[in-house]
Amino acid sequence: MKKIAILGSTGSIGTQTLEVVDQGGFEVIALSANSSVIKLATQALKYRPKMVVLMNSAFLDELEYRLKGTDIKVLAGMEGLIEAVTDPDVELIVNALVGAVGIRPTLEGIRAGKQIALANKETLVAAGELVMQEAQRYGIDILPIDSEHNAIFQALAGEDRSKISRLILTASGGPFRNYSREELKKVTPAQALKHPNWDMGGKITIDSATLMNKGLEVIEAHWLFGIDYDRIDVVVHPQSIVHSLVEFVDSSILAELGLPDMRVPIQYALTYPERRKNFLERLDLVKVGELTFEKPKRDLFPCLELAYQAGRRGGTLPAVMNAANEVAVAKFLNEEISFLEIPELIRRVMEKHQVIDSPDLNQILAADQWARAEIERMVEDVDF
Ligand SMILES: NC(=O)C1=CN([C@@H]2O[C@H](COP(=O)(O)OP(=O)(O)OC[C@H]3O[C@@H](n4cnc5c(N)ncnc54)[C@H](OP(=O)(O)O)[C@@H]3O)[C@@H](O)[C@H]2O)C=CC1
Ligand SMILES: CC(=O)[C@@H](O)[C@H](O)COP(=O)(O)O
Numbered sequence: 093m094k095k096i097a098i099l100g101s102t103g104s105i106g107t108q109t110l111e112v113v114d115q116g117g118f119e120v121i122a123l124s125a126n127s128s129v130i131k132l133a134t135q136a137l138k139y140r141p142k143m144v145v146l147m148n149s150a151f152l153d154e155l156e157y158r159l160k161g162t163d164i165k166v167l168a169g170m171e172g173l174i175e176a177v178t179d180p181d182v183e184l185i186v187n188a189l190v191g192a193v194g195i196r197p198t199l200e201g202i203r204a205g206k207q208i209a210l211a212n213k214e215t216l217v218a219a220g221e222l223v224m225q226e227a228q229r230y231g232i233d234i235l236p237i238d239s240e241h242n243a244i245f246q247a248l249a250g251e252d253r254s255k256i257s258r259l260i261l262t263a264s265g266g267p268f269r270n271y272s273r274e275e276l277k278k279v280t281p282a283q284a285l286k287h288p289n290w291d292m293g294g295k296i297t298i299d300s301a302t303l304m305n306k307g308l309e310v311i312e313a314h315w316l317f318g319i320d321y322d323r324i325d326v327v328v329h330p331q332s333i334v335h336s337l338v339e340f341v342d343s344s345i346l347a348e349l350g351l352p353d354m355r356v357p358i359q360y361a362l363t364y365p366e367r368r369k370n371f372l373e374r375l376d377l378v379k380v381g382e383l384t385f386e387k388p389k390r391d392l393f394p395c396l397e398l399a400y401q402a403g404r405r406g407g408t409l410p411a412v413m414n415a416a417n418e419v420a421v422a423k424f425l426n427e428e429i430s431f432l433e434i435p436e437l438i439r440r441v442m443e444k445h446q447v448i449d450s451p452d453l454n455q456i457l458a459a460d461q462w463a464r465a466e467i468e469r470m471v472e473d474v475d476f
């Protein structure tokens with residue numbers, strides 16, 4: 093029985109992780125949510141973890157009430173998340189939180205010697221240098237859940253990174269792949285929330301539509317696999333069947349293929365280094381028919397370029413870009429700004445930032461806070 097803590101268990105990755113858990117072989121030690129108190133309580137009553145953590149303490153009384161009479165410990169906030177990930181019983185942490193809030197639990201989990209299965213890409217975007225340094229120091233493998241990175245991890249099969257010539261990340265292109273600039277000006281959150289292939293949480297679905305998701309993934313790949321930005325390419329592949337590819341120095345290219353189903357990479361990360369049989373639908377290539385590839389439209393979707401710029405500059409700039417993106421996406425979903433204002437706001441915040449090189453955790457978190465405040469100021473500005 094592998095003993096696991098699932099952070100963000102009520103979300104898209106969190107609930108699919110529990111479906112993998114249902115296949116057996118795992119004991120759930122901790123579950124967490126932000127404010128989905130009914131869902132968290134229902135999960136807790138089914139999986140009987142040692143503890144549950146609620147980030148938003150406004151709903152804590154209700155959670156305690158719903159778990160009354162059980163021996164499940166109820167914790168709150170960041171302190172609660174850290175207590176959960178460092179609990180001596182936990183062997184593996186599934187970080188399925190959304191946003192930079194995932195940084196501290198990941199770092200504390202690594203320092204407590206836990207295995208990390210990481211879906212929360214924002215952690216590596218904002219704090220990649222620090223997280224990878226600590227992972228190396230404590231001898232921890234970061235097992236990627238993100239489908240592209242999981243594909244690369246599988247294709248590498250332990251091969252030394254000196255044998256990699258290039259990483260090729262595939263992108264679906266999102267729901268607006270064939271839209272003109274005029275059409276992009278008018279798109280609504282409801283349209284942007286309709287991903288062509290994947291059923292995911294709101295924030296990542298908007299990131300897919302702006303191509304920021306691929307930008308975040310370029311930075312994530314840089315840190316996970318130690319490959320410089322000039323050797324990480326993005327190709328649009330609208331079918332999302334080829335999940336990413338590795339080109340080796342001898343020109344061979346290896347890829348991982350499959351139907352778009354996150355339970356596959358989640359299971360791989362949870363059972364690693366073993367592979368376990370499952371009963372998920374199999375890929376039928378004839379049924380798929382065509383696999384096509386095209387160039388991303390960098391002019392219409394500038395977030396991809398912004399991410400390359402932030403990644404190449406490094407220091408606190410990726411954390412600033414990430415925080416600006418989190419706020420801009422929330423504002424777009426709230427209909428406060430338009431789709432095309434997302435990259436515009438991020439660009440302006442990045443331009444204003446005074447980068448700190450090799451930042452420590454406090455400097456990363458301060459840069460994140462600065463960017464969030466800055467974007468609020470910009471949106472309030474009458475000239476925006
Ligand atoms: N969904 C997918 O298929 C994929 C997701 N990813 C990445 O995985 C991560 C999770 O994505 P996804 O599952 O889609 O996201 P969801 O929005 O579906 O779920 C997020 C989870 O985190 C919790 N949460 C949200 N905000 C906070 C906060 N401030 N503090 C603590 N907990 C919080 C939510 O709780 P509550 O329910 O209470 O809001 C929920 O449990 C993201 O980084 C995403 O980019 C990567 C590849 C694929
Ligand atoms: C499932 C997954 O890993 C997502 O990150 C997915 O790749 C998003 O789709 P896009 O390729 O459209 O960004």
Ligand SMILES: [Mn+2]
Binds near residue numbers: 238240309
């Ligand atoms: Mn992905």
